[in-house]
Amino acid sequence: MRLISTKVLQPGMVIGRTIWNEAGRPLLHEGVVASSQIINRLSQLNVQYVYINDKISQGIEIVEAVPLHARRQAVEKITGSFTMLKDRKNVDSTYCLDQQSKHFVSIIDQLLESIVNSEEIITVLSDAFIYDEYIYQHSLQVAIYSIAIARELKYTSDEVRQIGIGAMLHDVGKMLIPQEILSKPSRLTNEEYNTMKFHAKYGFDLLRNLHTISLLSAHCAFQHHERLDGSGYPRGLIDFEIHPYAKIIAVADVFDAVTSNRVYRKKMLPSQGMEIINQGIGTLYDEKVVKAFQKCIAVYPNGTVVLLSDGRRAIVSKQNRMAPERPWIRIFEENGELLSATYESCLEDEPAVKIQQVEVEYLIHSE
Incomplete structure (x- = not known):
């Protein structure tokens, strides 16, 4: 199996890995022979990379620490819970989130079990799923990366669970941001960006009142955009003022953001995303966290x-x-x-x- 850009995908090449939509249905099956129509459709869906099967890559497999079916199930639960919260707006938001908290805990426990029981390092999915809403897949990916980092840093199981829940809910405050800002296909204005930055505080305010979620997990939402040199938001905290959990999620959050498709920007390859993180060591990101992340992420995925x-x-x-x-x-x-x-x-x-x-x-x- 070999990873290639859809720019060079040609009719006659054999698709090596199924691509799924957010409903868990296959958009393109493994083993299908690419045609001009299929290639055009992938372009319309903004799919940048696909795996193909060919002679030179025969026997090379993509082995996941977290199985695809577990990822799909997790995203479905996150989507349902976040959508319910978004529909409620400010009315009973905390109550709604409290009711959904058991889903978040079960997702994290499932992810933790998968990662603990696997010897595989984390592979960045290359367009394996096509989602209309970036935030749901992003929440899952950040949780997976954060759990892997926390394990590498030798946190206890309870601490890893707190970090995982904080990571999965780090962007929950975006449910209270106007949709036209969240889905804007171009660069935000200064005013819109300032509105967007409120999502960190909104998330903290939602989570800190929950009985079922640790206050430390709430601080993950509050501080995941803070940076060591004080250039972050919402409070401009510096190194020692930032909770260690938030330092983990900051790295996971940025890495997934730059290696994911966005409406206004093409995604980077994992090696490019890691280079962005490396450039910020000591000024933006904690060195111990970055070094741990480097040990648990496939910078060069199989088939590359x-x-x-x-x-x-x-x-x-x-x-x-x-x-x-x-x-x-x-x-x-x-x-x-x-x-x-x-x-x-x-x-x-x-x-x-x-x-x-x-x-x-x-x-x-x-x-």
């Missing part, structure tokens, strides 16, 4: 074509839990020529070789 610093091309074939930035690779090209037989190597065993770039638009000569 990479150009190596020595000129070889390869496909990432397997993750390396001890050094995710140096995965196992399947070399298929040397000196610009396809090899008659591929071979496997772990980049950890080739310290002089680095991944120079990801090539999702690379077409193998035979194609």
